Amino acid sequence: MIQIGQEEYKTIIKHAKEGLPNEACGLLGGIVVSGVTYVKKIYCLTNTDASREHFSMDPKEQFAAIKDIRSNNLQLIGNFHSHPETPARPSDEDKRLAYDSTLLYGIVSLMAEDSPVFKVFHINEAKEVSEEEVVII
Template sequence: MTRTLSISRDGYETMLERAHEGAPREVCGVLGGRRTAASVLVESAVPVPNVADEPRARYELDPERQLAAIESLEERGEEVVGFYHSHPDGPAGPSATDRAQATWPDAHYVIVSLPEESVGAWLWTGERFLERPVEID
């Protein structure tokens, strides 16, 4: 059974607003929420600074701020369900760089495409990305 990634309206708007504000650089962050049998619910999108050497072409979450974001989510009773980043000039699909740098098996990677004004979601299996349907609640 393919689980749907259900993103709260607030989480979706946070990701989209940050992508616009950060352009032409990629922005990134941590997704918090919960898992059910039928879906993964994204309740929060916590922005984390992008510290990549080439922020226009890739992202790297600031390690200290990433840890703080994860702790904040856990204190609110949420679990880390994934990560997000933007593609200011590209599609809402994982790039070769995204595939090479994915590190959290069973995490959802959400990509915000500014040209398409859309989001796409992929589950990282530890070996490859599997596209997942997205709902905005």
């Protein structure tokens, strides 16, 4: 199970909307306590691809985020990106690029811009996708 605060959730949705018409992306800092992952800090990064169908995180921003995560005694628990025009599930490319089965892969769908859908997945080495339960607190 993944717990995320209202504020953090809003930050993800806001970043996704501000990135339109392109995909937006970012990193998630948090902690894991007795099997529950707590998302504590959202890092909104620049999509250097500036594309509606792809994203690449700005390497400098990525480095700064990792540094901040460490200095706050958090862990890099995953990343997120938006799908401006498609549902909140990993695309074939998302699965191909999922290099770490321990990370969470969050996807925001803005297919219906007024009712964004945020889902979080694990993707294993066999590229099998499992959705994780997200609780907004």
